[in-house]
Amino acid sequence: MLVAMIEVKGLTKKFGSTLAVDDLTFIVKPGIVTGFLGPNGAGKSTTMRMILGLDRPTAGTATINGQPYRALKQPLRTVGSLLDAKWVHPNRSAHAHLRWMAASNNLPVARVDEVLGLVGLSDVAGKNAGGFSLGMAQRLGLAGALLGDPEVLLFDEPVNGLDPEGIVWIRKFMQQLAAEGRTVLVSSHLLTEMSLTAHQLIVIGKGRLISDSTVDEFVDRSTKSTVRVRGPRLDALRAMLQQAGIDVIDEPTTNTLIASGASTDQIGDLAAASGLALHELAGHTGSLEEAFMNLTADQVEFHGSASESNPAAQSLEAQS
Ligand SMILES: Nc1ncnc2c1ncn2[C@@H]1O[C@H](COP(=O)(O)OP(=O)(O)O)[C@@H](O)[C@H]1O
Ligand SMILES: [Mg+2]
Numbered sequence: 001m002l003v004a005m006i007e008v009k010g011l012t013k014k015f016g017s018t019l020a021v022d023d024l025t026f027i028v029k030p031g032i033v034t035g036f037l038g039p040n041g042a043g044k045s046t047t048m049r050m051i052l053g054l055d056r057p058t059a060g061t062a063t064i065n066g067q068p069y070r071a072l073k074q075p076l077r078t079v080g081s082l083l084d085a086k087w088v089h090p091n092r093s094a095h096a097h098l099r100w101m102a103a104s105n106n107l108p109v110a111r112v113d114e115v116l117g118l119v120g121l122s123d124v125a126g127k128n129a130g131g132f133s134l135g136m137a138q139r140l141g142l143a144g145a146l147l148g149d150p151e152v153l154l155f156d157e158p159v160n161g162l163d164p165e166g167i168v169w170i171r172k173f174m175q176q177l178a179a180e181g182r183t184v185l186v187s188s189h190l191l192t193e194m195s196l197t198a199h200q201l202i203v204i205g206k207g208r209l210i211s212d213s214t215v216d217e218f219v220d221r222s223t224k225s226t227v228r229v230r231g232p233r234l235d236a237l238r239a240m241l242q243q244a245g246i247d248v249i250d251e252p253t254t255n256t257l258i259a260s261g262a263s264t265d266q267i268g269d270l271a272a273a274s275g276l277a278l279h280e281l282a283g284h285t286g287s288l289e290e291a292f293m294n295l296t297a298d299q300v301e302f303h304g305s306a307s308e309s310n311p312a313a314q315s316l317e318a319q320s
Pocket of ligand 2: 044045046156157
């Protein structure tokens with residue numbers, strides 16, 4: 001398979017006075033799931049629409065396998081996408097919908113049954129898509145994205161509104177597509193979900209690039225580990241830690257030291273070597289959502305627009 005990838009360079013989009021996407025540059029590589037993360041309004045959908053030739057950039061370029069979308073001869077054979085699952089004609093059956101897509105894109109009709117099988121919709125192929133649940137509509141959208149057996153796939157918030165079972169199914173599905181060597185870009189505003197799905201993580205806020213690294217690097221960098229240390233000889237403990245080059249702050253109300261930059265093992269060993277008793281030694285790692293909130297706290301555009309069903313968006317608001 002030829003090297004399939006998405007390349008975005010200096011990509012910028014203005015809507016009137018709103019700078020929706022601000023000089024974004026990144027590469028999406030094949031063989032792994034790349035997460036595209038940012039709070040609501042960060043510019044994820046606009047970026048994806050520009051990659052897919054649906055929005056015209058104000059500046060910069062987006063290419064797929066080195067070509068802009070509009071230059072692709074048979075676009076569905078190169079790139080599949082799911083931006084909005086509800087665009088299906090409600091009175092058309094799942095099978096008819098895909099058959100129409102296949103015919104209008106010069107794709108073999110035999111592929112329709114194949115993709116219906118891939119997404120687990122074979123049994124409801126003849127049912128009207130209008131009666132589909134959100135989860136089923138998402139599966140139908142995925143089937144459409146896969147119709148041309150493309151090397152590159154873009155999914156915009158594919159797990160929004162799905163039940164836990166549907167979320168796990170989609171997550172595994174994306175990982176399988178990547179394992180087949182495809183280039184997979186999937187957006188979300190939920191860091192925990194992304195950390196379970198993606199290998200690489202591109203984080204944006206207010207249209208700007210905040211971070212581009214592996215998920216593990218991002219988590220290590222963003223979540224601060226601290227250790228709570230308490231003992232009868234607090235002053236001696238503090239002096240010992242400081243001498244070892246460990247950052248210490250006091251939590252006076254509880255007579256506890258909060259150390260950072262060392263593990264519980266290291267601190268326990270140091271205390272033993274100094275003959276200092278410990279009454280408390282507890283590690284704490286900041287949560288992923290905490291890290292994401294800290295990082296994007298000043299990047300959240302909308303206040304008061306988070307949906308009720310979206311706890312992460314609510315906590316993002318509570319933060320600011
Ligand atoms: N068609 C449009 N016209 C005007 N503003 C838009 C349009 N589409 C998006 N925006 C604005 O661009 C910004 C980014 O939106 P969007 O790309 O949808 O973010 P995300 O997908 O990360 O939630 C927001 O401020 C949004 O209001
Ligand atoms: Mg969006």
